[in-house]
Amino acid sequence: MMEGLAVAAGKVAFSLFVLLNFVMLLTWAERKQSALMQDRIGANRASIFGFTWLGLFHPLADALKMVSKEDFVPAGANRGLHAVAPFVALFFALISFAAIPFGDQLWIGRHPVNLQVIDLNIGLLYVFAAMSMGVYGFVLAGWASNNNFSLLGGLRAASQMISYEITIGAAVIGLVMVFGTINLQTIVHRQGELLLGFLPAWGVFYQPLGFLLFVTAAMAETKRAPFDLPEGESEIIGYFLEYSGIKFGMFLMTDFVETVVVAGLVATLFFGGWQFPYLYRDGFHLPGGGILVLSQQVVCVIQVLTFLSKLAFFCWLSLLVRWTFPRFRYDQLIRLGWQMMLPLSILNVVVTGGVLLLLHR
Amino acid sequence: MEEIVKVPKQAEKGSGLTFWQRTYVPEIVRGLKLTAAHFFGNLAVHIFHLLGLWTEHRGAATVQYPEEMRGYSSRLRSLHRLTKRADGSPRCVACMMCETICPASCIYIVAAEHPDPNIEKYPESFDIDLGKCVFCGFCVEVCPEDAIRMDTHILDFAAYSREEMIWDIHRLLNNEPRRAEGIGQIRKMK
Numbered sequence: 001m002m003e004g005l006a007v008a009a010g011k012v013a014f015s016l017f018v019l020l021n022f023v024m025l026l027t028w029a030e031r032k033q034s035a036l037m038q039d040r041i042g043a044n045r046a047s048i049f050g051f052t053w054l055g056l057f058h059p060l061a062d063a064l065k066m067v068s069k070e071d072f073v074p075a076g077a078n079r080g081l082h083a084v085a086p087f088v089a090l091f092f093a094l095i096s097f098a099a100i101p102f103g104d105q106l107w108i109g110r111h112p113v114n115l116q117v118i119d120l121n122i123g124l125l126y127v128f129a130a131m132s133m134g135v136y137g138f139v140l141a142g143w144a145s146n147n148n149f150s151l152l153g154g155l156r157a158a159s160q161m162i163s164y165e166i167t168i169g170a171a172v173i174g175l176v177m178v179f180g181t182i183n184l185q186t187i188v189h190r191q192g193e194l195l196l197g198f199l200p201a202w203g204v205f206y207q208p209l210g211f212l213l214f215v216t217a218a219m220a221e222t223k224r225a226p227f228d229l230p231e232g233e234s235e236i237i238g239y240f241l242e243y244s245g246i247k248f249g250m251f252l253m254t255d256f257v258e259t260v261v262v263a264g265l266v267a268t269l270f271f272g273g274w275q276f277p278y279l280y281r282d283g284f285h286l287p288g289g290g291i292l293v294l295s296q297q298v299v300c301v302i303q304v305l306t307f308l309s310k311l312a313f314f315c316w317l318s319l320l321v322r323w324t325f326p327r328f329r330y331d332q333l334i335r336l337g338w339q340m341m342l343p344l345s346i347l348n349v350v351v352t353g354g355v356l357l358l359l360h361r
Numbered sequence: 362m363e364e365i366v367k368v369p370k371q372a373e374k375g376s377g378l379t380f381w382q383r384t385y386v387p388e389i390v391r392g393l394k395l396t397a398a399h400f401f402g403n404l405a406v407h408i409f410h411l412l413g414l415w416t417e418h419r420g421a422a423t424v425q426y427p428e429e430m431r432g433y434s435s436r437l438r439s440l441h442r443l444t445k446r447a448d449g450s451p452r453c454v455a456c457m458m459c460e461t462i463c464p465a466s467c468i469y470i471v472a473a474e475h476p477d478p479n480i481e482k483y484p485e486s487f488d489i490d491l492g493k494c495v496f497c498g499f500c501v502e503v504c505p506e507d508a509i510r511m512d513t514h515i516l517d518f519a520a521y522s523r524e525e526m527i528w529d530i531h532r533l534l535n536n537e538p539r540r541a542e543g544i545g546q547i548r549k550m551k
C-alpha cells in the first residue's frame with residue numbers, strides 16, 4: 001500500500017516536473033526561437049551575478065514580475081468566478097498530461113512500474129475530456145470579467161474549441177480503428193512493431209492524413225497563432241483582457257501546458273511515444289539480424305529520453321508554426337474547421353474502415 | 362474624358378489561387394521551410410561563435426547597444442562640445458552669436474575680460490540646457506571661431522532631473538568625441 005502510494009507520488013512528481021519545466025523552457029524557447037527565425041538575438045539581459053546563460057533567467061524574471069504585480073479585479077466583475085477561471089483552465093490542462101505514457105514498464109526489484117501516471121483503458125478519452133473541460137476556464141474568464149470584449153473573446157474561444165474538438169475526435173478515430181484500442185500505453189506498444197520488416201509501425205505511416213488533421217486541430221486547441229483568435233493580445237483582445245498579475249500568467253501558462261500536452265499526444269499517437277526504433281525490452285534488434293543486449297534499466301532510460309526528445313521536437317514544431325503564420329480571419333477559421341477538416345476527417349475514417357475490411361478478408 | 366472606375370462591391374474571393382494553394386498544405390510547408398532555414402542557419406552561426414569561429418559573420422541583425430554602436434553619418438548633429446586652443450583654454454570669445462541665434466534660447470553665456478588684448482573676451486560660464494535644445498545646429502553654423510561643434514556622436518545623455526540636463530563649460534570642454542568608423546559599421550564599445 002505504502003509502496004504503491006510512493007510509486008504513484010513519484011510518477012506524479014516526475015510528470016509534473018517534466019511538464020512544468022517544459023513550460024518554463026518554452027517561454028524561453030519562444031523568445032529565443034522566434035529571435036533566431038527573425039535574425040534577432042532575443043531576450044538576453046536578465047542576469048544573476050553577471051551570468052546571463054543565453055537568457056535562461058528570463059522565465060524566472062517573468063515569474064517574479066507576475067507574482068509581484070497588482071491583482072486587479074474590475075468593478076462589477078463576479079469576484080469568485082473571476083478568481084476561479086484561471087485555476088480551472090490551468091488545472092485541466094495540467095491533468096490531461098497524466099494519461100500520456102513516458103516509458104515502458106520499469107522493473108524495480110520484482111515490481112513492475114508502469115511509467116505512466118494513470119494507466120487508463122480510456123486514456124485517449126480522458127485526455128480529450130480534460131482538454132475540453134479547459135474551455136470552461138476561458139468562457140468563465142470572459143464572462144466573469146464584466147467586459148464586453150472579454151465576453152466576446154470567451155465566446156470566440158468556446159466556438160473555436162468546440163469546432164476543432166470535433167475534428168480532433170474524428171481525426172483519431174482512424175488511428176483507433178487501426179490499433180483497436182484507446183489505451184495510450186497499448187497504442188504505444190502496438191507502434192513498437194515493424195512495418196514491412198524495417199519501418200517502425202508508427203501511427204503516422206498508417207494515418208498520414210489523420211496526422212495532418214490532428215496536428216492542425218490540436219494546434220487550434222492550444223489557442224496559439226495562427227489560431228489565437230480567442231486571445232489576440234495586441235489587437236482583437238480576448239478573454240483575459242481583465243486579468244493581471246499571476247492570474248494572467250496562469251492563462252499564459254495554460255497555453256504552454258496545452259502545447260506540451262498536444263506535443264506529447266502527437267508523439268504518442270503518431271510517432272511511437274517512447275518507442276525507439278528497433279529497441280525492445282532486451283536491447284536493440286538490428287534489422288540485419290544482430291542483437292545488442294542492454295539491461296532493462298538502460299532500455300527504460302533510453303525510452304524516457306526518446307519520449308522527451310519527441311516532446312521537445314513537437315514543441316519546437318509548434319513554435320515554428322506559431323512564428324511563421326499570420327492569424328486566420330474568424331470566418332476562415334470556422335470554414336476551415338467545419339468545411340474542410342471535418343469532412344476530410346470523416347473521409348479518413350471511411351477510407352480507413354474500407355482498407356481494414358479489405359485487409360482482414 | 363474622365364474614366365469611370367467601377368468599384369467592386371465585394372472584394373473578389375481568392376479566384377487567383379490554384380487548387381493546391383487553396384488547400385494550404387504546400388504553401389504551409391514552403392513557409393515552414395523558409396523560417397526553419399533561418400532558424401538553423403542562425404543557430405549554426407551562433408554555435409560557431411561560441412566556438413570562436415566565423416566571428417566576422419553576424420548571426421543576427423541586432424546591434425547590442427550600448428555594448429556595440431553603429432557608426433553615424435558625419436553630418437549627424439549630436440551632443441555639443443567646446444573646442445580648445447593649443448593651451449587648453451576654450452576657443453570661444455564670448456561673442457554671444459550662438460546665444461542670440463539659438464531658437465530655443467538655451468545657451469547662457471557670462472562673458473569676462475581676457476588678459477590677452479587680441480582675444481578680448483572669454484566665457485566665464487557657458488551653459489547649454491539640453492532639455493530645451495532642439496538640435497538645429499545654428500549655434501555651430503553661426504560661431505565665428507569654430508568654438509562650438511556638434512560632432513561628438515554622443516546621443517545617450519539622458520538624465521534623471523532637469524538640472525542634470527544643463528551642461529556647464531567644464532563638461533562641454535571635456536566632451537571627447539565617440540565616433541565609430543564608417544556609416545553603419547558596428548563597433549564594440551569598451
Ligand code: SF4
Binds near residue numbers: 459465468489497498
Ligand atoms: S543646436 Fe540649436 S537649439 Fe541647440 S543650442 Fe545650438 S542653436 Fe540652440
Ligand code: SF4
Binds near residue numbers: 455459505507
Ligand atoms: S558663437 Fe562661438 S565664439 Fe561666439 S559665443 Fe558662441 S561659441 Fe563662443
